[in-house]
Amino acid sequence: MKKLIYIFLFISFNAISFAGNIDKEKTSVKTIAGKITDVTGESIAGAKIIVNETGETFFADFEGNFKLSLKTDKVYSISINTIGYESLEVKSNNLSLFSELSLQSLN
Numbered sequence: 103m104k105k106l107i108y109i110f111l112f113i114s115f116n117a118i119s120f121a122g123n124i125d126k127e128k129t130s131v132k133t134i135a136g137k138i139t140d141v142t143g144e145s146i147a148g149a150k151i152i153v154n155e156t157g158e159t160f161f162a163d164f165e166g167n168f169k170l171s172l173k174t175d176k177v178y179s180i181s182i183n184t185i186g187y188e189s190l191e192v193k194s195n196n197l198s199l200f201s202e203l204s205l206q207s208l209n
């Protein structure tokens with residue numbers, strides 16, 4: 103009888119642990135391609151982009167282009183910093199808002 107109870111508990115715990123993994127797989131990840139420019143539309147190379155919730159850091163290329171991979175079911179806040187421009191923080195659950203970002207010059 104004890105063996106039967108142990109087998110039942112073992113199967114139950116394994117079923118619960120696998121059920122938790124299924125929920126994690128349902129969350130989809132979306133890759134957002136964007137560009138960082140100044141207010142005149144000129145590309146800003148090498149800007150640092152930080153996803154505040156995860157701590158992930160990305161950098162814009164020489165033409166100001168970047169890509170972010172984020173889960174679609176969350177609200178994110180990203181910070182953009184680079185020399186000579188004011189820092190920018192954008193918070194949204196609409197990931198398309200992160201695709202075109204413009205920074206204000208310090209001068």
